[in-house]
Amino acid sequence: MAGGASGGARGGTRGRTGGRRMPRAVREQQMMDAAVRTFGQRGYRAASMDEIAELAGVSKPLVYLYLHSKEELFTACIRREAQALLAAVERAVEPGLSADRQLWAGLTAFFAYAAEHPDAWSVLHRQARSHGEPFALEVAAMRDEIVAFVAVLLEAAAREAGSPGPPGERDIAGLAQALVGAAESLAAWVNESGTVSAKEAAATLMNFAWVGLGDLIKGERWSPH
Amino acid sequence: MAGGASGGARGGTRGRTGGRRMPRAVREQQMMDAAVRTFGQRGYRAASMDEIAELAGVSKPLVYLYLHSKEELFTACIRREAQALLAAVERAVEPGLSADRQLWAGLTAFFAYAAEHPDAWSVLHRQARSHGEPFALEVAAMRDEIVAFVAVLLEAAAREAGSPGPPGERDIAGLAQALVGAAESLAAWVNESGTVSAKEAAATLMNFAWVGLGDLIKGERWSPH
Amino acid sequence: MAGGASGGARGGTRGRTGGRRMPRAVREQQMMDAAVRTFGQRGYRAASMDEIAELAGVSKPLVYLYLHSKEELFTACIRREAQALLAAVERAVEPGLSADRQLWAGLTAFFAYAAEHPDAWSVLHRQARSHGEPFALEVAAMRDEIVAFVAVLLEAAAREAGSPGPPGERDIAGLAQALVGAAESLAAWVNESGTVSAKEAAATLMNFAWVGLGDLIKGERWSPH
C-alpha cells in the first residue's frame, strides 16, 4: 500500500527489508519506493541521494550502480508511477458499461489512487512538472493518454445520446482538458481536506461535467455576446 | 499597479536595468522581479540567490540587506504576486453586471494574467504549493478569496434564476472548488499549448460550468447506479 | 559608569545620546564605548562593525571616518581600557602607606574594577590576548607595568622587614608574576561566581601571598630535594 504501484514486491510491513543479497529487480524496486517517498515529500531538489539510500536500506554506490544518477532515478520513478496510475484507472473501467458509468468508475479510481498514494501523486502532479522538460514530458505523455481516453468517452456519450447538433472535436477536446484539469485540482482538495471522499469528489465532477455535457449535446451554449 | 507589481515596469529583456544608486524601494522591486522570474523558471530550491542577484543587476549582499533571506524573499514574491493577481481579476469584474458576465470577465482576466505573467503564475501555482506550509498557506489564502468570490457569483446566479430546488451550500462550494481548479489547470493548457487564447479557455469553462449550473438549479443531478 | 574609563563623557543614562552633531571627541568615545561592549561580549571576530555602529547610534561610515578600521578600533579600545584600569589601580594606592597596605589597596581596586567593567576586562584579559601579537603586545605592556609595580612593593616589604637572607630578584619576579596571574584568574572567579566580593578575593590573595612572602624573607624555601 505504501509507496506506489507496479511492483508487488513493493514491501509490506517488513520495513527496511530483512536480508542482504537480494535479486537486482527487488533491490531496484526498494530503491524506487524510497525515492518516490523522498521525492514526493521533499521535492526533487531537496531530496538527497543520501536520504534515499538510507531509506532504501542500501549504500549510495549501489543506488548509483542500479539507477545511474539522480535524474535517471527520478525519471524511472515518474515512469513507474505513471504506469501504476494508468493501470489503476484502466483496471477500474469495465469496457462493457455505458460511457457515463465508465467515466464515473475512472474518476473514482483516480481520486482513490491519489489519496492512497500521496507521494506518488505528488511526484507526478507537482514535482515532475516543476523541474524542466525532461520530466514534464514524461508526465505529459501519460496525461495525454488520459485526456484522449476521456475524450473518447465523451464522444461515445454524445453518440449514445444521438445528439442532433453534436459537439465538435474542439469542444470535446476542451471539455476533456477541463475535466481532467478539474480532477487534478480536486485531487489536492480530497488529499488535503481529509473530509472529502473519492466518491464525493467524483460525484461533484460528474454533476459539474456530465450534466453540462448533456446540454452541449443538445446544442445549448453559453456565449458572451 | 497599486502596492503590487508585475505591472509593466517589469522590464523587457533589458535585464540589468538602469544605473547604480537607486532608492531602496526601486531596487527592492527589481530584486523581486528577478526573483519571481528565477523562482518561476527554476523552482524554489534550484533558484540560486546568485542568479537572482545577477539578474537584478545587483550584488548578493544587497539582496540580503533588503530581503533578509531566501525564504523571506520567496514569501515577499508570493505575497506581491498574489496581490497582483487578485487585483487584476478584481479590476476586470464590474460589480454592476449580471453574475454570468462577472464570472466571464473574471475568468478571462485570470487566464490573460496567467498567460502574460507565466513566472508569477508558476510561483503561485506550482512553486509556492510544493515547498511547505509557510508558503502554501500564503497562496491558499488568496485562493480561498477567489473561491469564495466565485461561490458568491454562483449563488447570485441561482437566485437570479429563481430556482425552485436551489442547490445547497455544499453543492455550491463543490462547484466553486471544481471551477477554480479547472481554471487553474486550464491556465497551464493556455500557457503551454500556445494555440488557445484566454477567451477560448474562459468560454470552454463557462460552457462547462454555467450550463451545468443551470441544470443543478433545475434540480437535475447525476448519480451512480 | 557603564562602559569603561578615561572619558567622563562616557554617557550617563542619556542612552543613545540625544543630539546629532556632537564634537568629534565625544562621538569617538561613544563609538569606543559601543565597541568595548561588543568586543567584550562577542569577541573580536564575532563583533561586527554593523552592531558597533548601531549600538553607538551612528552610521558605519562615521565609524570608519574616525577610527579607520576594525583593527585600529580594537587597538584604541585596548589602549583606552588599559589606561583606565591602570589609573583605577593607581588611584587606589596611596604612596604613603606601608607596602602591604598598598598591595591590598591595589588588589581591591583591581578586583572591583574588573567586576564593574566586565566588558573592558574581557577585552583586556581574553580578547586582546587571543588575537595575535599586535593586540597582545598592547596588553602585555600594561601588564608588565603592573608586575613591575608589584615587584617594587614586594621588594619594599622585604626591605621594611630587614630580612637577613633577602630573596633574590628572580624570586621576587616569579612571585610578582604568580601574584598578578593569580589575581587575573581570581578576577574571573569573582565575576562569574557572583558570590565572592572584591575584598574577599583580595584577602584570599594576601593570605596566599603575603604570609608566604614573609617566610621567603625569613629564608624558608620549599624544595623537592
Next chain:
Amino acid sequence: MAGGASGGARGGTRGRTGGRRMPRAVREQQMMDAAVRTFGQRGYRAASMDEIAELAGVSKPLVYLYLHSKEELFTACIRREAQALLAAVERAVEPGLSADRQLWAGLTAFFAYAAEHPDAWSVLHRQARSHGEPFALEVAAMRDEIVAFVAVLLEAAAREAGSPGPPGERDIAGLAQALVGAAESLAAWVNESGTVSAKEAAATLMNFAWVGLGDLIKGERWSPH
C-alpha cells in the same frame, strides 16, 4: 594515549600525514589534531574549516562527514584535550607520596604539558572560555576536577601537619582556586618567556603556596588594618 590524543603521533611538521584511504578513527584524530592547532593559533572564529581541512590533508566534506559542524568539532577538541591534560597530570601524581610531593609532581606535569602542547593549552585556556557557555562549561568541568584534587591535597597536608587551628573549608577552597589560577597564568609565562622551565615555575608556585599554607595551618592570617 588512551582514548585521548595529543600523544606524540601528533605529527611534526609533516602536515598532510600518510596516504589516502585511512580508517575513519585515524582520520578523525588527524582532523582533530589539525583543528586543535588551528583553533589554538587563530581562535575559534578566525579558524576556518578550509584551513583545518587542508592542514589535516583531507577535503572539507570529509571533515563535515565525520565531525558534523564547526561547533561539534570544537567541542570534540576541547573534550579530547581536556582528557589528555587531566590524564597527563594524573599519570604524574603517584598516590603513595606525601601531599606536597604529589602537588609538586602535578604542577610540574601541568606546566610541562602546557609547554609541550601550546595549541591544546590555548584551546582549553583561552578559546574555549571566550566563546559561550557550551564550550566554557566543558572546560569548567575539567578545571573543577583539578581544583577539587588540589583541595584534597591541601587538606591532606593540613592533616599531616597535625595543625592546631586547621584552616576552614572556605580557606582551602580559596587557596585551591588561587593556586590553580596562578598555575594557569604562570603557564602562559612559561610558554611565552621561553626562559622559564616547567620545574622552575612549579618551584615558584610551591614556594608561593606551600609555605604560605604552612602559616595558614599555624593560624597566621593577613588582615587589613
Next chain:
DNA sequence: CATGAATGAGTTTTCATTCAT
C-alpha cells in the same frame, strides 16, 4: 558633519558523484 547605497571576498555547510576494495 553624516549617511544611504553598494560590494568583493570569505564563511559554513550540503550534495551528487566516484574510487578502491
Next chain:
DNA sequence: TATGAATGAAAACTCATTCAT
C-alpha cells in the same frame, strides 16, 4: 554483489569596507 572512504562544486549567508551625495 556491495560498501567505506573520499571529493569537486556550489549554495546560503556575512562582513569589513567604500563611494556619492
